[in-house]
Amino acid sequence: MLVRLSPNPYTLLYFDEVGFVHPDQFPALNEGPSSSLSPVCILGQSAADILNKDTVELHVVQYDEKVFWNKDHKLAISILVLPQLYNAALNAYMDANRRYKQSIRSQINKGSFDDANCGCDFDQFLESEVLKHTRALLILSYDFKSAWNSRKLVLSRKQELSLFVDEFQLSALILSYAPKSEGAWSHRQWTVKMIAEKVHDLQELVKKESELVKNIAEKSKMNYRAWNHRCWLVLYMTESQVLDELNMSRKWAELHVADNCCFHYRRRLMLRILSNGDVKEGGEKPFNYNSNVYAVWKELQWNKLLIQRYIGREALWIHRRFLSQCWIKHFANNQKSSSPHIEATGLDDFLGEEFELMNACLNTQTDDELDDYQSQAKHAVSYILWISKQIPSCSEVKLQERLKEAVNFEDLFMKYPERLMLWKKVLV
Numbered sequence: 001m002l003v004r005l006s007p008n009p010y011t012l013l014y015f016d017e018v019g020f021v022h023p024d025q026f027p028a029l030n031e032g033p034s035s036s037l038s039p040v041c042i043l044g045q046s047a048a049d050i051l052n053k054d055t056v057e058l059h060v061v062q063y064d065e066k067v068f069w070n071k072d073h074k075l076a077i078s079i080l081v082l083p084q085l086y087n088a089a090l091n092a093y094m095d096a097n098r099r100y101k102q103s104i105r106s107q108i109n110k111g112s113f114d115d116a117n118c119g120c121d122f123d124q125f126l127e128s129e130v131l132k133h134t135r136a137l138l139i140l141s142y143d144f145k146s147a148w149n150s151r152k153l154v155l156s157r158k159q160e161l162s163l164f165v166d167e168f169q170l171s172a173l174i175l176s177y178a179p180k181s182e183g184a185w186s187h188r189q190w191t192v193k194m195i196a197e198k199v200h201d202l203q204e205l206v207k208k209e210s211e212l213v214k215n216i217a218e219k220s221k222m223n224y225r226a227w228n229h230r231c232w233l234v235l236y237m238t239e240s241q242v243l244d245e246l247n248m249s250r251k252w253a254e255l256h257v258a259d260n261c262c263f264h265y266r267r268r269l270m271l272r273i274l275s276n277g278d279v280k281e282g283g284e285k286p287f288n289y290n291s292n293v294y295a296v297w298k299e300l301q302w303n304k305l306l307i308q309r310y311i312g313r314e315a316l317w318i319h320r321r322f323l324s325q326c327w328i329k330h331f332a333n334n335q336k337s338s339s340p341h342i343e344a345t346g347l348d349d350f351l352g353e354e355f356e357l358m359n360a361c362l363n364t365q366t367d368d369e370l371d372d373y374q375s376q377a378k379h380a381v382s383y384i385l386w387i388s389k390q391i392p393s394c395s396e397v398k399l400q401e402r403l404k405e406a407v408n409f410e411d412l413f414m415k416y417p418e419r420l421m422l423w424k425k426v427l428v
Helices: 023-029 047-051 079-109 115-119 121-140 145-158 161-175 182-196 203-219 224-236 239-255 260-274 289-309 314-330 347-363 371-388 393-406 409-415 417-426
Strands: 017-021 068-071 074-078
Touching: 017 023, 017 079, 017 161, 023 068, 023 074, 074 079, 079 121, 079 145, 121 145, 121 161, 145 161, 145 182, 161 182, 161 203, 182 203, 182 224, 203 224, 203 239, 224 260, 239 260, 239 289, 260 289, 260 314, 289 314, 289 347, 314 347, 314 371, 347 371, 347 393, 371 393, 371 409, 371 417, 409 417
Parallel strands: 017 074
Antiparallel strands: 068 074
16 A cells, blocks of 8 residues: 555545655665654555555555655655555556446446445445555556546546545646656646536636646746646636736746747737637627737737847747737738837738848857857748748738848858758748
């Protein structure tokens, strides 16, 4: 038994972080008072006890200080016993899952398969066994999909809000040492969906989930799975939360300009702002036109500042492509905005500003030809050529003629031969 159960057998207590350490580290961990497990809160067994079939499972069991360590809700497990622990947890799970499914099939055959049957003592015992052993197994093998699915089956039949909330504790525990676990993130999304069917106001839940991703992203760089979960949460955000998230993620993006994940998250928020659909349930009104114009314009100006400050960062140029595409699609062909912060929204004005940005990037190269400045020049030229394909044909011809007059492509082809075929194909 890896984890001691609370009076509620479905609730995971005591641990908010798990680590797997080398046996040589245990003496250091056990130094000082209250550093190891006390007799009243022993939570684990030695590998020998786990493998001993005659061991009687009690609420408090013996342990081996060379195998387990616990302090301040942190659990350490020796890496030497992981194979034995995994085999024991797997066998216990397979047996519990087999008996639980047999019980379900028996109810189906008797024609008594309904939620009321989940209240009997035997069903509760089997459900407790499945949840207990899947918890132990997932701590050791966090992407064991069958174990995740078994938990979903039990919780779907129980349909108790408190149990769904408890699932966040287990997945957060796993994410503490496996921040890129696909199974844990997927399970959190499933849990949010189940709670959304029972609770209409998810603002607090969405806020906590967003904060969790932010904290994990600080420790695990380029964590696509974590940021993808945050992007998915946008579906459940209110208008005010979308604007708040756009403002709060700005500082993080400034400090991590090479991490495209955060910019991808901001793009998802921007798409939500730009989606001028019908009024939603509950009377929430969509974003108005002027606020959309200003949001994109403000993001363009901020992105331009970052490009000029952080030379050669591809993530910034990718983000600018998205913003330019939104501007051209939604605003460039419309009349001028009534917002006092925006001077012009016309296509010609916009293209002129982008052309000036490209010239500035080309003229900032130094004599020593640093890699960052070379990357900046390549990104700038590729960006302006990409824009030429996003605008009407008449404007495209004018822009490329202006580009050929201002840029010596023969020199660029010599400097960057890897872009030769691409740029020639784009140029008309």
